[in-house]
Amino acid sequence: MQFTSISEREKEIVDNFSLFDDWEGKYEYLIDLGKKLEPLDDKYRKEENIIKGCQSTVWLVADYRDGRIFFKADSDAIIVRGLVSMLIEVLSGQTPEDVLSAKMEFIKEIGMMQHLAQTRSNGLVSMIKQMKNYAIAFHSIHS
Amino acid sequence: MEATVEVTKEFDVHEIRQRFPVLTRIVNKKPLIYFDNAATAQKPDVVIDALDYYYKKYNANIHRGIHALAEEATSAYEATRTAVHKFLNSKFREEIIFTSGTTESINLVAYTWARKNIKKGDEIIVSTMEHHSNIVPWQLVCEEKGARLKVIPVNDRGELDMEAYKSLLSEKTKIVSVAHVSNVLGTINPVKEIVKYAHEAGAITLIDGAQSTVHLNIDVQDIDCDFFAFSAHKVYGPGGVGVLYGKKKILEEMPVFKGGGEMISEVTFEKTTYNELPYKFEAGTPNVGDVIVFKRSLEFLEKTGRKNIHKYEQELLKYATGAFKEIEGLRIIGTAKNKTGVISFLLDKIHPQDIGVLLDQQGIAVRTGHHCAQPLMDRFGIKGTARASFAMYNTREEVDRFVVALRKAKKMLQ
The missing domain is CATH 3.90.1150.10 (Aspartate Aminotransferase, domain 1)
Structure with a gap:
């Protein structure tokens, strides 16, 4: 299995988004990413995996194999699902150290910063935090 | 032509x-x-301009100052009270208490009137369509006093089930606190009727007017509610200002809410006596500028x-x-x-x-x-x-x- 780095993956997302010069294109792409995200198995859709956001529900699970963290996630809102899909694309399969140091600058570059605003309107900020918490946990268990 | x-x-x-x-x-x-x-x-521009003018020309702490700015600010602050008194058609001017918003107004009643008068086994009635601000303060009272929260159901159209309401009322009911207008559904509740039935059962009433005041003509004497709460910012006014209207007799008998400046008459370490209405409920320096300019939004409403x-x-x-x-x-x-x-x-x-x-x-x-x-x-x-x-x-x-x-x-x- 081949692993590309966080920055390479971020660059790919930024490149994809740069193809669109209007908001419609960007959001249609994001919605499309949301639709393509593999739905989370029902067994993971439980209370303990929910990331508390005010409006949409986000579920996140993590698995640790061969020194790398693998994330799976889902949401009941399609745009958040698209955002979630990008976070997984960037962070899943990386080492705990890399997840922890990821700056997630690409979100700003693709013009989706509003989704990181502290408005309690979605769980994106909490989701990144939770992904990093998993990284801390796996790092401390396995180091 | x-x-x-x-x-x-x-x-x-x-x-x-x-x-x-x-x-x-x-x-x-x-x-x-x-x-x-x-x-x-x-x-509206009149509210924004008035706030700008206040901070440029006569910002001062109110009531205790003897200098020109303090006097100007005090009389402007009290002029808003008079304007609210007329706006709600309350019987007495001192029935108008300034708070930080509807939430604080409701909490004021829950912390003072309710904690004095609610006892174990008593009941408080709210409705299914309440904002959390008109649920949580009463839940806190219920938990503390061993009282029960009763809830008026809502039909499929989003209207209160008035028959169910009547059947919930009993001698155990001490206060009925309901929204005048639902923030989600827009439903205008028949508050006059709600108040009438509550009074017949011997209970007092609080009307949460956060969503109604901007849309409807409010006459607290006609509604005959014992308390009425609303926020200025939803009525084209400034943020951080709320109103609690209460019937004078009830307010006078109520214990004080917050302790501090302005709400006192005399303070010694042995005993403090409290100021008269409405000041007894307005501890500390209030949101002077915003209260003052609130008058402009009420005038704007009246003028329109x-x-x-x-x-x-x-x-x-x-x-x-x-x-x-x-x-x-x-x-x-x-x-x-x-x-x-x-x-x-x-x-x-x-x-x-x-x-x-x-x-x-x-x-x-x-x-x-x-x-x-x-x-x-x-x-x-x-x-x-x-x-x-x-x-x-x-x-x-x-x-x-x-x-x-x-x-x-x-x-x-x-």
Whole structure:
């Protein structure tokens, strides 16, 4: 299995988004990413995996194999699902150290910063935090 | 020809719009459509200018100063109290207490009147359509005192079940606290009737007027409620100012809320005596500037004419309801016979947040989520809604643009 780095993956997302010069294109792409995200198995859709956001529900699970963290996630809102899909694309399969140091600058570059605003309107900020918490946990268990 | 036509210039929305500077904003490259008025209303120029003037010319702490600025600020602050007293048609001026908002007004009653008068086994009645601010303060009282919270059910249209309400009332009922207008459904509740039945059962009443005051003519003596709470910022006024109206006799018998300056008469380490109404409930330095300019928003309302506003908003609601219904798959939550300009809706199986994000991209502000009314969401078996709420400055053209934008969002999300 081949692993590309966080920055390479971020660059790919930024490149994809740069193809669109209007908001419609960007959001249609994001919605499309949301639709393509593999739905989370029902067994993971439980209370303990929910990331508390005010409006949409986000579920996140993590698995640790061969020194790398693998994330799976889902949401009941399609745009958040698209955002979630990008976070997984960037962070899943990386080492705990890399997840922890990821700056997630690409979100700003693709013009989706509003989704990181502290408005309690979605769980994106909490989701990144939770992904990093998993990284801390796996790092401390396995180091 | 034109000279023979009698022009009755009752209400000109385009003239009104010019008084609200924020309405000229461009959001995401589109002219702003502000349909989040139930959350907070925008401010007319007179309110904004008055606040600017206050800080430039006569900012001072009130009541105790003897210098010119303090006197000017004090008399302006008290002038707002008089304006609110007239606005609500309270019997006495000192029945008007300034708070930080509706939430604090309700908490004031819950912490003082309720903690003195509620005992184990007593009952407090609220309704299913309450905002969390009119649920949690009473739950806290119930937990502390061993009292019970009783809830008036809501029918499928989003109206209170008045028969059920009557059957909930008993000699155990001590206070009935209900919304005048639902923030989610727009339902106008029959508060006069609610108060009458409560009084017959020997209970007192609090009306949460956060959503009604901006739309309806309020007469607290006619409603005969014992308390009435509302916030200035929803009435085209400044943030951080609320009002608690209470009947004088009840307020006088109530214990004090917060201790501090202004609310005292005399302080010694042995005993403190308290100031008279309304000051006994206004501890500390209040939000002087905002209270002062609140008067301007009330004047603005009066000048525009509350009847004119009501008529215009009702027509806009009717127009918008018709236009919304044209959209296939749109379901309106809250179809009461008597409503204010609030339309909560769901569109197919689309998450309201997705709708909100795509409307925002088109310059339209709506609110999505549970609207701090989770028990009501549970009643309708939903997690949330998208909510468009109108004010006097919204137009049919905006409704038309909204419908186009919503159709676009729907298409993108399908």
